[in-house]
Amino acid sequence: MGSFLANEGLSIVVILVWLGINVFLFVHFYMAFLIDRWFYTRAILGHALSWARAPAACLNFNCMLILLPVCRNLLSFLRGSIQCCSRTAARQLDRNLTFHKLVAYMIAFHTAVHIIAHLFNFERFMDAQLEANMSSLPHVLSLIGNKHNESFLNPIRNNQTSPTIVMFTTVAGLTGVVITLALILMITSSMEVIRRSYFEVFWFTHHLFIIFFIGLVLHGIKRIVRGQTLDSLKKHNPITCHSEFERWGLDQDCPEPKFMGNPPGTWKWVVGPMFLYLCERLVRFYRSQQKVVITKVVMHPSKTLELQMKKKGFRMEVGQYVFLQCPSISQLEWHPFTLTSAPEEDHFSVHIRLQGDWTEALYIACGGDRTRLQEAWELPRIAVDGPFGTASEDVFRYEVVMLVGAGIGVTPFASILKSVWYKHVQENTNVFTKKVRVRRGFYCVILFVCVP
Incomplete structure (x- = not known):
């Protein structure tokens, strides 16, 4: 038992810390979308909003990590730097591909949860737009934004569309499809039977990560998921005003709420690793010449x-x-x-x-x-x-x-x-x-x- 802990103890600690950060991010962002700012968004989507946003945060974290284990020159530098201090720590760097695969599996898991939650969200946005009861809160919220220069909450703006059309005509929907297809191709082509028998398929398909990261950065640029603005919250308390939506705009205590989406933040997570990987590729190119x-x-x-x-x-x-x-x-x-x-x-x-x-x-x-013998030239x-x-x-x-x-x-x-x-x-x-x-x-x- 002692020898096992000596050899594997640090690996176990690293995995537990990584899993702990994933759990913390999931819970933290799940709870973050239960506050008052997202009250009206939840009135339409329910808890599917939190189930979509929490795995998105975990995706940002794991996409930040996925490139680091394949930066060979960075790992060689780290190995040489810590070798004199801790051989056990240096040996962990030899398991870089194992960690790379674990992070990829975690990305696939959170992607699946994110997609399923957003499928429910699209359906509920559509149902709110097509609501037969014209005086229901979800339908009234969906009508906000029909006037010129008015902020909206429901990204589906009319009842002549469908979730499929929205998926392929919006930046969020189109990039989501591209990201998902790239991820599926990369993971399936990474199976051992394909790597060993058709290495070229694995090699070329794995470079779809470039498209994956471009789509990831652009995915939230249009802020399709919206919440109440902070200025609107000061004038319009959703806890007390949601039951009086017929009087919005007529009562000074409950003016019509204003909405906006969070600015995209994925680039903040991945810009560092992408820069390191770019430097890695430049070093490789220099060596290749x-x-x-x-x-x-x-x-x-x-x-x-x-x-x-x-x-x-x-x-x-x-x-x-x-x-x-x-x-x-x-x-x-x-x-x-x-x-x-x-x-x-x-x-x-x-x-x-x-x-x-x-x-x-x-x-x-x-x-x-x-x-015959071949000449040097x-x-x-x-x-x-x-x-x-x-x-x-x-x-x-x-x-x-x-x-x-x-x-x-x-x-x-x-x-x-x-x-x-x-x-x-x-x-x-x-x-x-x-x-x-x-x-x-x-x-x-x-x-x-x-x-x-």
Whole structure:
């Protein structure tokens, strides 16, 4: 139990804090729409108003978080900064994609609640406009705004429309549809079976996040959900005046109420992460323009391609990984590969198993299907982004380490074993780990143990 808390305690705390903030935001904004300012809005919509606005606040919070776990350079910087203070905290950054998925699921949940609540809201707005009882409060509230330059409460202004028309002819409705479709496509294409079999589908569909965020920022720009203005509240108390709506405008104590919507606030939540992500992409673009020289191409058995490369200023640690792009194959696709070289070597290398269209195309571009040796000028241009850190780079900071891998999953250990050889044999460097054991099983499982 103690070891479990030592390893997973901080992760549990982070998840509980994240869930607690979601619960707090939901409850706080649910209650915020039960105050007097929204009395007349609730007269039409009931509690569906709060059920729509509370998840919207949680959506803003989670959309603020969703981009941060995929800012690789930011995470690498944070990992290096806190490594000296807390290894446990640094290890949490290695679970960035897990947290990214959890936040995505939370966004999907709150989106569903928000949509369902607004479907009820559209229906009730329509019912209030079509109310047969002309003297009912919801119908009277729906008639406010028919005069020139008069504020309105009900966004459905006549009885010749429908919720469907409103959905596709208003900014809020149209952006809501776009956001929902983009989210559905991103989540469904992220399923493991699609990622593994049709990576390109996942890759291209996931970039709908750009449309998602544009729609999110524009969603509330027309202030379609309205409440009573603060100036109107001072002159018109809805608690005492709602039962005397026949005398609104005739009685000085109850003038006709005025309404307006809240200014859009989503941009305040997401502008920071969007700026950080933009900086991330600019760094990636700069790195992609740096020259990379392929010094050696090796075709290994079991359909594995090894690329040895050099890049000015490239510095790595054991267990790190890079993203590779081959512009002649695709201008947009970047694929992650673990570095199999040691930091002590004068080059860096990756081993690539041929799985999928992109790796097959790279194999052909590097001359894997040819019988003759390929000239250097015939090799394709390669762009490299990275390196990025993983937990494996901490291997020499522990007295006892066990590493288990199978198949292509042994690639991080190639870098570690090479580095061990350089440190102990060639350089005779004094490192924390003193002994190495390597075992191979039937499935090519390697067990690497360092003991003092």
